[in-house]
């Protein structure tokens with residue numbers, strides 16, 4: 710799961726999610742949660758993918 714892109718609220722950049730993991734939510738949907746791939750940014754990115 711590294712080809713999912715999301716918006717980082719910390720550096721205000723749209724880019725690929727690093728170390729993304731699929732997380733099943735209680736409502737049956739799936740989201741990808743990981744970290745911003747920008748150099749030096751430690752922001753987290755979470756995005757619903759299905």
Ligand SMILES: [Zn+2]
Pocket residue numbers: 717718719720721722745746747750751752
């Ligand atoms: Zn960032």
